[in-house]
Amino acid sequence: DIQLTQSPSFLSASVGDRVTVTCRASQGISSFLAWYQQKPGKAPKLLIYAASTLHSGVPSRFSGSGSGTEFTLTISSLQPEDFATYYCQQLNSYPRTFGQGTRLEIK
């Protein structure tokens, strides 16, 4: 199985900050990676697919990059509504796997 390791697991930041979350795969997954945002008690929302394609309706302050084994999610200027948990997921092979999550909190 492909393991995904996110770093950091916890991030404290302020409104307006630029933040980056990293997702590392245990083996190459080309660009078959998605990023999701989940708020407490809510369903996850797709942000990015194919490593760098912004999903429809997602603000442009979100961006994704990477291929192979290392990927990043960047939020260019944090907004209050961005404080949530973020997950990466690989869709290169089965079983599909998720990273452990990165919890982004207000400093």
Added chain:
Amino acid sequence: EVQLLESGGGLVQPGGSLRLSCAASGFTFSNYAMSWVRQAPGKGLEWVSTISGSGGITFYAASVKGRFTISRDNSKNTLYLQMNSLRAEDTAIYSCAKGLTTEGSNFYYYMDVWGKGTTVTVSS
């Protein structure tokens, strides 16, 4: 508007069975792959199973293979998850999710819309 509404969760004893349903609306159901994903209390996301639009192709996580069966009724726009031989570690919120694009695209199996989920508790 795409909507997914799960039902069928509840409290069940270890070794018992449940059938979850996911009623879909707002899109042509048969054109899209569907998945089940679960989240144990206070834990992260865990992919459970995926089925193609026609229902002819299915995939399972190792932890549920042989115990869970994913299926769909395209005439009823409904996805199912039959769960047998339930264990305490199956306790979670189970959500269904819709594929991103129609078949033939590299993005067919990405998940773009998720339901709010139904809670399954396995306990004696």
